[in-house]
Amino acid sequence: MLPNSRLWSPAKGPSPRVRTPTGRPLALMLLSSLAIAAGMASARAQTCAAEAVAARGENAKFSWSAKMKARANWRRKVRAMPGLGPDYADWNKAADGEERCLSGPAGTLCFVTGTPCRP
Helix, strand or coil: CCCCCCCEECCCEECCCCCCCCCHHHHHHHHHHHHHHHHHHHHHHHCECCCCEEEECCCECCHHHHHHHHHHHHHHHHHHCCCCCHHHCCHHHCEEEEEEEEEECCEEEEEEEEECECC
16 A cells, blocks of 8 residues: 555545645636626727728838838828827737738838727
């Protein structure tokens, strides 16, 4: 027999004193996370523009530079739109942001599309 045979016996299985983790704490954490995410989604929906804005960058030697140029053009376009302005011109706050880049011999060209949102 093992030294701690009162906790485990091959014939009997685990003793009643051994506790197995329950799914209750995990379920509570999951539900609270979903509630927080739902609250954030509804807050985002209230502060976003009605339509997405698309912008095109310029050819660049490096892809990071091409992305930066496309995002700068997107910000410039959003700032110039009536009803939006600089409060909505943060690419990191945009909903459904999408970047597409094409690479070729002339360099990399990127296109961005996103719905402007206020912070």
